[in-house]
Amino acid sequence: MPNATAFPPLWEGFSVVSIDSETEALQIELRPDPRRVPRCGGCQQPCPAVHEYCTRRIRDLPILGRPVRLRVHLRRLACSGCGRRAEWVSW
Numbered sequence: 001m002p003n004a005t006a007f008p009p010l011w012e013g014f015s016v017v018s019i020d021s022e023t024e025a026l027q028i029e030l031r032p033d034p035r036r037v038p039r040c041g042g043c044q045q046p047c048p049a050v051h052e053y054c055t056r057r058i059r060d061l062p063i064l065g066r067p068v069r070l071r072v073h074l075r076r077l078a079c080s081g082c083g084r085r086a087e088w089v090s091w
């Protein structure tokens with residue numbers, strides 16, 4: 001029997017904090033896992049210096065035929081090499 005918890009996460013490094021299915025599109029809110037050290041979106045080096053937080057709205061692939069809109073909370077980092085950059089996201 002397949003183990004449902006072994007299913008790979010859709011949004012690596014982020015966890016779902018809310019899902020709103022009242023609208024036509026599924027609205028999914030994601031927050032980064034605070035236990036993971038963020039990587040700079042420029043050089044991709046680990047960068048623990050969080051400057052501020054921002055929110056991005058992103059369209060994702062449909063789930064079960066319904067459009068998906070992500071509301072993603074991202075950390076903006078103070079990278080010593082690149083300056084202020086949003087964190088790197090693998091997906």
Ligand SMILES: [Zn+2]
Nearest residue numbers: 040043079082
């Ligand atoms: Zn950098």
